[in-house]
Amino acid sequence: MSYKKNLKKFLIILIAVCAAFSALSLSGCFNGGNDEHTHKYEAVSERAATCTDDGFIKYRCSVCYDTYIKTLPALKHDYKEKNISAATCLAEGKITYECSRCGKVKTETAYADHAAAEDATWIYEEAEDGVHYKLCKWCGTKVDEEKHKFTVTTLVEGNCLTDGEYEYACVCGYSFTKITLGEHDYEVDKTVEPTCETGRLEYKHCLRCGDTCVVETAPKLDHHVYEAHICVYCERDMLSDYFEEFTERGNSDKSLINVESEDELICLMDYVLAYEVISDQSKNKGKQFRLTYDYDGTSSVYFNEVLTKKTAYSYALVINTYSPVIGSDWFGIGIPSNDVLNEKTANSITCNDGVYEQEFLAEVDSALYTDGADKRSSDFTDFKYKNRKYEMNVSSSNSLYYALSHGYKPIAKEGSDAEKVLIAAENVLKKIVNDDMSDVNKLWEIYKWTGKNVRYDYGAVTYTNGKPAGTNYTLQAWFAESVFFNGSGICDSISKAFGILAGIEDIVCVQTVGNSHAWNKVLVDADKDGVKEWYVVDPTYANLKTGSGDKANELFTAAYFMITDEEKSKTDPSTNSKDAVAGTDFNIYKNINYKSGGDSSTDLYASDLTEASKILDYYKDYYKLKYRTVKTPVILEFACDKSVNSTELGIRISSRFGSVSYVKLEYKSAYVILIILNV
Structure with missing residues (x-):
């Protein structure tokens, strides 16, 4: 036990001695390996630094003889100016330098720009936008040239109406006094380009007092700028x-x-x-x-x-x-006037009076349907054509049609044919359309009115055959008056009357011709996409002639309402339609609806036999309801796809109406069926 205690004490003492020895070794060195001391360095040799070479000092410890060397950097040359040959703008100068330590000499070339003498005075131009400058003391060249910079001193304050006096002084010594006349300081607000009535106009206002004025800065045009x-x-x-x-x-x-x-x-x-x-x-x-x-x-x-x-x-x-x-x-x-040629010839023959009147459309529940009742009050006068900007004086139905189809507001001469036709046309429109209708709806009502109320005057055409040129203009049938006052006409007058009615409603409608026939084209947005397209409307063909001789009849049909040029060319090719191409499809039968089986709505276009049967059932009930006590011929019309079997369709027609005749017309990729019921 005592042995372990003694060993422990020995180890503690040993560690303490080692620590003390380490501390002594860090604080100095040993003399001869035994005595601890601090270095005492002394310079033992040295060499001074020169301009180009480094120097040094060697140090040694006087106790332990430890040494080290300190480097002294080269001093570099210390040049001092020794001789100067001054430079000018005309010649180079020389400067000689000598090192104050080693005596080395170097020479540099000196240059000088133009320079004015310190006491040189300004030379100036006596003008507000002039310049001032000095002269080079060696060569006389202009130096320090610049525009005048004025300090303005107010002598008398001026304004737009009172003269002012101001002193302008420049650093060069030039000065002057300016008198400003009382005038406005205008700024241009807008410029209006010249017209045929006025030149280019500048509208200005004064920045100081707010005064305004208009100044013509260019002459007026020497020509008019026409539109329509x-x-x-x-x-x-x-x-x-x-x-x-x-x-x-x-x-x-x-x-x-x-x-x-x-x-x-x-x-x-x-x-x-x-x-x-x-x-x-x-x-x-x-x-x-x-x-x-x-x-x-x-x-x-x-x-x-x-x-x-x-x-x-x-x-x-x-x-x-x-x-x-x-x-x-x-x-x-040459063009004749119908003012003096407005009597219908006695030789003009009217068509057969036994014309079938198609009435089924008047009972169809349709978005395009009107029943013929007054749609506007009898004193209604606010027709859309009256809002047109440009006016045209008219006196005949031809000039009335021209004005309306060209976008003019017609001003009819009092008591003239134009005034009579315009009044008659407005009265028709009061009864069949209203301002809530779309343009397509209005055209449909005009088309129906024309087909139902105007008969084609075949006799007038026959009468002119073989007659001298211009004979047709002796017949009223060639003018719109005949349509509105006689209820008859030929294609030229019917298409013009249609154009007059459409024009009054401000619908673009023009006449086109081809194959000795005249019809119309209208420009409307039928599909409601915001873009108007052209469509063909043939109001003359709204009445389709069937039979011959004393059995000839006219059947109303919707087949020629808003069709394409291609479809129209099947009956009447036109050579002058390039400026109003009708190429957009519209199917009137798909836009005429009727109620079938409660509240369900169905159109008059049958894609198959099932749909055709529904339409026939509707017509059967409609016919019994309307004509059970009235013995009146009636035309039942609808369209069906060409894929519908004609034989089967005929069987279904016979099963509902018995032995009746019907007409089948080509219509787009379908047929139009006109069933003729003779009660």
């Missing part, structure tokens, strides 16, 4: 530009009016039609207006091409012109 024959600035009618020339030259036999462009030709033709320039050709006196066509060296065929553009909304509608007379270098044309 009307100047967009002064509203001058382009047609009136030719009034004096037409009036003067038109009174001389075989007068010539030179035409310099196609646009001018179209304008002249519009003038002839719109103002009904009268030719004596209708009286066989041979007097005409003659238009030269030497402006482009083309033949008279070119004139024919222009004059047959009767469809375009923006082109001349040269309707009711005589067959042109072609000369070697001129083109003759």
Whole structure:
């Protein structure tokens, strides 16, 4: 036990001795390996640094002889200017330098820019926008050149109405006094480009007092800017530009009016039609207006091409012109007035009175349906055409149609045919349409009214066969008056009457011709996509002729309402429809609905026999309800797909109506079925 205690004490003492020895070794060194001390270094040798070489000092401990060396960096040359040869802007200078320690010498080249003497004075231009400068003391070149910079001192304060006096002083010594006249400090607010009535106008206001003014900065235009024959600035009618020339030259036999462009030709033709320039050709006196066509060296065929553009909304509608007379270098044309040719000839023969009246559409529950009751009050006058911007004076039904189809607001001469037709047309529209209807609905009602109330005057056409040119214009059947006052007409007058009715409702409607027939085109948004498209409407064919002789009848049909050019070309190809292409599909039968089996609604287009049977069942009930006590012929109409078996369809018709006749018409990719019921 005592052994372990002694060993423990020994170890503790040993550790303490080692720690003390380590502390001593860190604080100094041992002299001869035995004595601890602090180094005492002394310089024992050295070499001074020069301009180019490093120096050093060697140190040694006087106790333990430990040594180390301290480096002294090279001093570099200490150059001092020794000799100066001054430089100028004309010659180089030299500067000699010598090192103050080692005596080394170096030389540098000196340069100098232009410089003015310290006491040089400013030279200046005596002008507000001038400059000032000094001269180089060696060569006399301008130095320190700059524009005048003025300090302005107010002597007398001025404003827009009172003169002011101000002193302008520049650092160069130039000064002057300025008198400012009382004037406005205008700023341009807006600029209006020149028109045919005024030049370019600048509208200004004063930045100081707020005064305003208008200044013309450029002359007015030397020409009009026309849109639809009307100047967009002064509203001058382009047609009136030719009034004096037409009036003067038109009174001389075989007068010539030179035409310099196609646009001018179209304008002249519009003038002839719109103002009904009268030719004596209708009286066989041979007097005409003659238009030269030497402006482009083309033949008279070119004139024919222009004059047959009767469809375009923006082109001349040269309707009711005589067959042109072609000369070697001129083109003759004349238009009669129906103001003096408005009596229906005694030889005109009306069509058979036994016409079947189709009435089923009047009972169909349809979004497009109207029942013929008054839709507007009898004193209603707010027709849409009255909102048109440009006006045109009219006196005949032809000029009335022209104005309405060209976007004008017609102003009918009091007591004229135009006024009578306009009043009659407005009275019709009061009864069949209202302002809540879409354009398509309105056109449908106009189409139905035309088909139901206007008969085609076959006798008028027969009467003119083989007669001299212009004979047709001796018959009222060729004018819209016949439609509204006689309830009859031919394709030309019927299509114009349709155009007048549509135009009053401000619906774009023009007449087109082809294959000795006339019909209409309308521009409407039928699919409600915000884009208007052209469609063909043939109001004359709303009454379809069937049979012959004393058994000839007319059957109302919807098959020619809003169809395409392609569909219309199957009966009447047109050569002048390129300016109003009707290529959008619309199916009227899919837009006429009726109630079937409670509240369910079905249209009049059958895709299969099942749908056809439903339509026939509806018509059977409708017929019994409406005609069980009235012995009246009736036409039942619907359309069915060509895939429907014709034999099976005939069986279903017979099972419901007995032995009846029916007409099948081509319609798009379908058939239109007209069932004729003779009670």
